[in-house]
Amino acid sequence: MLADLAMAVTLVGVTAYVVLGGADFGAGFWDLTAGGAKRGAPVRAMIKRAMAPVWEANHVWLIFVLVMLWTAFPEAFGALTSTLAIPLFLAALGIVLRGGAFALKGEAGTIAEARALGATFALSSVLVPFFLGTSAGAIAAGEVPLGNAAGDAWGSWTGTLPIFVGLLAVVTGAHLAAVFLGADSQRAGQPELVHAFRRRALGSGVVAGALAIAGLVVVNSEAPDLYDGLTSGAGLACVIGSAAAGLATLALEWRERFEVARYSAAAAVAAIVAGWAFAQEPYLLPPDVTVQEAAASDAVLTALLIAAGLGMALLVPALVWLFRLALSGRLAYEEEPRP
Amino acid sequence: MIDGALGGPGTQEYLLEAREMQAMSFAVHIPLVCFGIAFPAMVVFLEGLWLRTGDPLYKALAKRWSKAMLILFAIGVVTGTILSFEMGLLWPEFMATFGDVFGLAFGIEGFSFFMEAIFIAIYVYGWDRLPPRVHIAVGFPVILAGFAGSLNVIAVNGWMNQPTGFSIRNGEVVDVEPITALFNSNLWHELTHMYLAGFMVAGFMVASVYGYAWLRGRRDRRHLTGLVVALSFAALVAPVQLLVGDWSARTVAERQPIKLAALEGLKETEKGAPFEVGGGIEIPKALSLLAFHDPDATVRGLDTVPEEDQPPTGIVKLSFRAMVAIGTGLAALGVWFVWMWWRRGRLPRTLWFHRALVAAGPLSVVALIAGWVTTEVGRQPWVVYEVMRTEDAVTGASGIPVGFAALGLVYVALAAIAYVMLRRLARKPFEVEA
Ligand code: HDD
Ligand code: HEM
Numbered sequence: 047m048l049a050d051l052a053m054a055v056t057l058v059g060v061t062a063y064v065v066l067g068g069a070d071f072g073a074g075f076w077d078l079t080a081g082g083a084k085r086g087a088p089v090r091a092m093i094k095r096a097m098a099p100v101w102e103a104n105h106v107w108l109i110f111v112l113v114m115l116w117t118a119f120p121e122a123f124g125a126l127t128s129t130l131a132i133p134l135f136l137a138a139l140g141i142v143l144r145g146g147a148f149a150l151k152g153e154a155g156t157i158a159e160a161r162a163l164g165a166t167f168a169l170s171s172v173l174v175p176f177f178l179g180t181s182a183g184a185i186a187a188g189e190v191p192l193g194n195a196a197g198d199a200w201g202s203w204t205g206t207l208p209i210f211v212g213l214l215a216v217v218t219g220a221h222l223a224a225v226f227l228g229a230d231s232q233r234a235g236q237p238e239l240v241h242a243f244r245r246r247a248l249g250s251g252v253v254a255g256a257l258a259i260a261g262l263v264v265v266n267s268e269a270p271d272l273y274d275g276l277t278s279g280a281g282l283a284c285v286i287g288s289a290a291a292g293l294a295t296l297a298l299e300w301r302e303r304f305e306v307a308r309y310s311a312a313a314a315v316a317a318i319v320a321g322w323a324f325a326q327e328p329y330l331l332p333p334d335v336t337v338q339e340a341a342a343s344d345a346v347l348t349a350l351l352i353a354a355g356l357g358m359a360l361l362v363p364a365l366v367w368l369f370r371l372a373l374s375g376r377l378a379y380e381e382e383p384r385p
Numbered sequence: 386m387i388d389g390a391l392g393g394p395g396t397q398e399y400l401l402e403a404r405e406m407q408a409m410s411f412a413v414h415i416p417l418v419c420f421g422i423a424f425p426a427m428v429v430f431l432e433g434l435w436l437r438t439g440d441p442l443y444k445a446l447a448k449r450w451s452k453a454m455l456i457l458f459a460i461g462v463v464t465g466t467i468l469s470f471e472m473g474l475l476w477p478e479f480m481a482t483f484g485d486v487f488g489l490a491f492g493i494e495g496f497s498f499f500m501e502a503i504f505i506a507i508y509v510y511g512w513d514r515l516p517p518r519v520h521i522a523v524g525f526p527v528i529l530a531g532f533a534g535s536l537n538v539i540a541v542n543g544w545m546n547q548p549t550g551f552s553i554r555n556g557e558v559v560d561v562e563p564i565t566a567l568f569n570s571n572l573w574h575e576l577t578h579m580y581l582a583g584f585m586v587a588g589f590m591v592a593s594v595y596g597y598a599w600l601r602g603r604r605d606r607r608h609l610t611g612l613v614v615a616l617s618f619a620a621l622v623a624p625v626q627l628l629v630g631d632w633s634a635r636t637v638a639e640r641q642p643i644k645l646a647a648l649e650g651l652k653e654t655e656k657g658a659p660f661e662v663g664g665g666i667e668i669p670k671a672l673s674l675l676a677f678h679d680p681d682a683t684v685r686g687l688d689t690v691p692e693e694d695q696p697p698t699g700i701v702k703l704s705f706r707a708m709v710a711i712g713t714g715l716a717a718l719g720v721w722f723v724w725m726w727w728r729r730g731r732l733p734r735t736l737w738f739h740r741a742l743v744a745a746g747p748l749s750v751v752a753l754i755a756g757w758v759t760t761e762v763g764r765q766p767w768v769v770y771e772v773m774r775t776e777d778a779v780t781g782a783s784g785i786p787v788g789f790a791a792l793g794l795v796y797v798a799l800a801a802i803a804y805v806m807l808r809r810l811a812r813k814p815f816e817v818e819a
């Protein structure tokens with residue numbers, strides 16, 4: 047019971063990171079593909095404006111997930127980080143490069159500097175979700191056994207399913223970002239940008255949907271147990287919910303109703319995370335280790351859950367305030383005059 | 386003693402590299418977080434001066450500093466993320482065995498990171514957009530979160546040095562009491578010492594920059610104000626740090642006698658032990674006096690434990706001496722400044738004062754790292770003091786040297802870019818509102 051609750055709280059963190067952090071990574075994807083310095087400038091400026099005040103807060107969800115995992119499920123955490131050392135380390139390096147480049151971009155003095163920083167930012171924005179996705183995929187594929195580096199250092203995360211989840215993470219992030227940026231452009235009153243992001247949102251939405259459907263085929267052949275979970279009971283409900291939310295998002299994007307599409311797009315992604323959790327139940331590291339077995343003692347879980355409850359009571363109002371200020375343009379980024 | 390819950394690393398050829406990689410990552414993160422600890426207080430202080438006096442110079446300076454603060458914060462965030470990953474990537478056995486014991490502190494820390502990230506963004510991007518009173522109020526949660534974040538991470542380190550809140554039965558960790566583990570007996574001196582160190586490092590580093598500008602002839606009111614505000618924070622803290630350092634040393638003497646022996650390079654147990662200042666000069670009975678406040682106290686030597694349980698003494702002894710010497714020097718510098726400012730209302734005029742200031746910033750960073758080397762290397766060969774060995778905590782994965790090299794390169798690049806960008810920020814035209 048306590049173990050399930052701790053898992054649920056962890057998954058709330060995972061979902062928040064996949065949606066909020068994912069959209070920040072996706073913004074990097076659009077930065078990468080925005081075109082030359084001149085043509086891409088408006089898109090890049092909007093990305094910067096939207097991301098600057100919130101990316102650090104969004105990033106903390108990842109730390110939250112790590113901390114929940116190692117406190118509530120320490121042995122599973124050790125197994126994960128030792129077997130999946132390569133993709134996790136690459137993701138961590140990517141996070142450093144991306145955060146550093148983004149923070150310093152604003153101070154770039156010449157076009158060449160801005161380009162180099164921009165390219166670093168954009169490229170690492172694609173790599174991080176990919177490697178984190180492959181790590182999640184490796185868990186789903188049952189490639190992470192209990193033990194110190196007991197799984198295959200390369201094989202565990204380079205199978206079809208992990209690679210596939212990595213790609214899905216990149217594409218869903220890009221889609222979320224397009225929707226969020228579309229909405230931000232609308233609020234900023236920039237119709238050309240709204241158009242630009244509409245195209246990107248529809249395109250990436252269709253690709254994400256197609257990938258998700260192809261994904262079911264991959265899961266069927268690579269991880270039959272997971273497939274059973276996704277096609278029955280609560281898992282199935284989530285899959286259907288995700289599909290419905292995805293279709294609704296496409297319709298909303300078509301009509302440029304981005305403000306509502308924000309929520310439906312987020313719901314579609316959240317439903318995938320929930321569906322995965324239900325389908326894998328009761329296992330944390332399939333095929334052997336259950337959530338229950340992996341959990342820390344009740345004393346630890348109780349203290350952690352109380353701390354998390356109190357923390358959330360502080361966090362939620364603060365986050366709401368930050369997002370309201372940011373969305374209403376009151377924290378809009380302002381360039382200092384160039385020397 | 387306990388082996389890892391995952392069944393041990395087998396053989397890890399690159400334990401030393403893993404330790405060095407951990408040390409490098411700390412050496413990058415910890416100086417940065419000093420700015421997360423102290424910069425918000427300095428900026429809020431300047432903003433408060435502006436609100437009280439209405440002098441636009443204070444506001445312009447506060448805005449400028451808050452920009453730098455945001456850049457340093459962002460780099461602190463990403464380097465801290467590396468540390469969080471490394472806990473698992475380098476030390477999975479340690480995490481698997483004890484993650485639940487000390488995890489609560491990290492759980493609370495996570496929320497203080499959220500608070501810091503949220504309010505720092507509102508603060509820095511909210512200049513001129515929020516009413517002034519609301520704006521300055523937003524600064525306080527940032528200061529508080531910096532303190533809470535330090536408290537919790539230090540709680541973990543204190544626990545590693547003074548593990549409590551669990552028992553070991555049949556090689557398993559049982560009866561975990563997370564609250565007891567959180568408030569371990571090493572927490573208080575480490576927290577106080579580190580928190581003050583944060584103010585010293587941030588204050589002296591900023592003062593160094595202005596001291597350099599002074600030597601280069603930029604001596605207008607803006608530069609003077611920046612120098613005096615930053616230096617005041619550091620100078621007031623520096624003498625207090627000596628007392629806290631003494632408290633730390635006595636706590637170590639009592640609870641980690643072997644670490645103390647390593648600090649002093651004391652091979653054999655001695656009654657009324659002398660303190661070696663360096664170069665073979667000894668002050669009789671001084672060590673007993675320092676460590677126990679009793680000239681005739683007995684100090685345990687390294688030889689009271691088997692060789693494989695002794696920490697490497699050379700580096701620990703050197704680091705400790707460096708910290709104490711620098712700490713004493715910085716306290717003297719602080720007292721000099723405070724005295725002149727208080728009695729004469731001006732800075733000392735001699736060039737040497739400003740030269741010393743330029744050196745003070747980097748030296749405070751050296752003291753900071755030296756202090757952590759003292760604590761961490763002095764704890765070896767244990768990762769959890771007298772409970773788990775570092776060699777049992779390490780990962781069984783291969784490729785540590787590759788990761789080490791890659792991370793090193795990334796950090797060098799990051800440092801270079803950050804330096805260039807901060808320089809550029811400093812050169813931007815300084816706008817004081819009319
Ligand atoms: C600006 C930085 C700074 C300065 C000037 C000093 N220290 Fe320090 N010292 C640290 C920064 C530091 C630290 C923040 O790096 C450490 C590492 C762990 C800790 O609690 O604080 C530390 C640790 C540390 C320890 C080990 C504590 C332990 O392992 O539990 C001792 C015994 C001292 N210090 C003693 C001193 C003395 C006697 C000083 C004065 C002369 C002094 N320190 C100045
Ligand atoms: C949470 C609080 C911790 C703090 C503040 C801390 C701080 C430090 C610092 C500053 C250093 C030395 C830096 C240098 O040499 O330049 C260090 C070294 C080291 N730390 Fe920690 N540490 C912490 C936790 C850990 C953890 C979780 C581990 C892993 C199990 C660890 C293992 C080590 C090791 C192995 C070294 C290298 C020692 C050597 O080179 O002999 N520390 N730590």
Ligand code: HEM
Nearest residue numbers: 106418421458461462465466468469498502531534535538
């Ligand atoms: C002496 C020890 C440490 C102190 C005083 C300290 C303090 C801080 C502070 C004040 C911040 C806020 C960011 C900033 O100001 O730049 C921060 C960031 C961070 N630290 Fe540390 N830290 C220490 C060691 C560690 C260790 C051992 C870990 C992980 C195992 C860690 C993980 C992090 C993370 C993940 C962040 C980013 C938080 C965010 O996203 O906002 N730190 N740290």
